[in-house]
Amino acid sequence: MDHKNxxxxxxxxxxxxxxxxxxxxxxxxxxxxxxSIIYGILRNRNDxxxxxxxxxxxxxxxxxxxxxxSSLLTWIxxxxxxxxxxxxxxxxxxxxxxxxxxxxEDAKRMEASEPAVDASVPADTRLAQRDLIxxxxxxxxxxxxxxxxxxxxEGHSVEELAEMTGLNExxxxxxxxxxxxxxxxxxxxxxxxxxxGKESAGA
Amino acid sequence: xxxxxxxxxxxVLAGSKASPGAEHLDQCQECRSEIxxxxxxxxxxRELRAPAEAEPRPGFYARVLERIEAQGPISIWNLFTESAFxxxxxxxxxxxxxxxxxxxxxxxxxxxxxxxxxxxxxxxxAEQPVVTAEDAPGRLIxxxxxxxxxxxxxxxxxxxxxxxxxxxxxxxxxx
Numbered sequence: 001m002d003h004k005n006x007x008x009x010x011x012x013x014x015x016x017x018x019x020x021x022x023x024x025x026x027x028x029x030x031x032x033x034x035x036s037i038i039y040g041i042l043r044n045r046n047d048x049x050x051x052x053x054x055x056x057x058x059x060x061x062x063x064x065x066x067x068x069x070s071s072l073l074t075w076i077x078x079x080x081x082x083x084x085x086x087x088x089x090x091x092x093x094x095x096x097x098x099x100x101x102x103x104x105e106d107a108k109r110m111e112a113s114e115p116a117v118d119a120s121v122p123a124d125t126r127l128a129q130r131d132l133i134x135x136x137x138x139x140x141x142x143x144x145x146x147x148x149x150x151x152x153x154e155g156h157s158v159e160e161l162a163e164m165t166g167l168n169e170x171x172x173x174x175x176x177x178x179x180x181x182x183x184x185x186x187x188x189x190x191x192x193x194x195x196x197g198k199e200s201a202g203a
Numbered sequence: 204x205x206x207x208x209x210x211x212x213x214x215v216l217a218g219s220k221a222s223p224g225a226e227h228l229d230q231c232q233e234c235r236s237e238i239x240x241x242x243x244x245x246x247x248x249r250e251l252r253a254p255a256e257a258e259p260r261p262g263f264y265a266r267v268l269e270r271i272e273a274q275g276p277i278s279i280w281n282l283f284t285e286s287a288f289x290x291x292x293x294x295x296x297x298x299x300x301x302x303x304x305x306x307x308x309x310x311x312x313x314x315x316x317x318x319x320x321x322x323x324x325x326x327x328x329a330e331q332p333v334v335t336a337e338d339a340p341g342r343l344i345x346x347x348x349x350x351x352x353x354x355x356x357x358x359x360x361x362x363x364x365x366x367x368x369x370x371x372x373x374x375x376x377x378x
Contacts, residue, residue: 028264031259031263031264035259036254039253040251048257049259053267053270054270056267057270057274060267061271126250129250130247130251132247133247133248136244148248149251152245152248153248153251173210177212177213181204183241183244184240184241
């Protein structure tokens with residue numbers, strides 16, 4: 001797909017020329033997407049709101065560097081995931097969800113609204129699992145992180161990812177495979193560290 | 204993971220029975236275990252899906268504009284203040300500037316101080332102790348190098364007088 005000649009490209013060019021109405025259109029088009037990506041990772045509405053604003057501020061300041069090699073959504077997606085991980089790194093959030101951050105309303109919403117979730121798994125186990133996968137994702141590169149999230153969280157197919165990123169399907173498959181392997185290795189290292197830590201503490 | 208399945212991982216994870224990788228999986232315990240791990244991770248990743256109703260509060264665009272105004276345009280200085288790499292470069296540059304400053308100040312003081320400036324850099328050749336080749340061959344070589352250097356310097360000074368050049372050459376040969 002030619003990302004240079006689409007309707008979206010025309011919109012981007014208007015923003016690059018500092019057309020405020022065009023920027024507003026981009027914000028309104030993607031604000032829900034950006035917010036839900038961040039909320040999915042952090043599970044905190046205030047943080048999601050704050051980081052979403054930061055994402056669009058970054059889009060505004062760096063859209064001049066957008067080179068039309070990928071779709072605008074792919075570019076915004078990368079910025080969003082990077083901002084999330086910057087936030088996690090800066091705040092040195094060891095535990096993804098603190099009790100104080102996690103309201104009862106959020107807990108009920110989580111229980112009720114996630115179709116992929118196994119209801120038999122207790123909420124604290126699920127939070128620990130989410131914590132684990134967020135931690136594992138920090139062990140892969142920015143590009144790999146965005147790609148695997150677009151595949152598994154957003155549910156895009158390999159063909160769609162190829163179209164969105166401007167890469168060919170085989171490259172996407174290889175990148176996804178490498179990312180999955182890195183996640184497995186990171187998980188195995190983490191397990192070894194935990195087992196070793198427990199043994200050391202017990203000795 | 205074996206090559207037979209490497210190119211078909213996405214199909215296998217998607218549950219395609221017709222994939223050439225599925226056949227290999229039936230026979231290979233190692234690949235089966237790795238695929239199981241990848242499936243678990245895929246399932247964990249899907250937990251990061253936000254609820255459908257996740258939306259920012261009304262007035263989001265106005266707050267974005269406020270933030271843009273507060274941050275202002277990005278300047279070259281943001282590179283040095285916002286990124287860790289930029290900060291390291293800034294600190295290294297400051298340290299280098301400090302070192303250069305100290306060097307310039309101390310070297311100027313030496314030049315201005317008549318006592319330090321008038322001190323000869325080298326002990327005259329005549330005052331240097333004679334070292335025999337048996338005692339220290341390395342030191343003898345160093346001494347010879349110094350003698351050659353001094354002779355060359357003298358030749359440079361006296362190059363206007365052909366007689367002096369000849370005399371120096373004779374002295375050099377004798378040494």
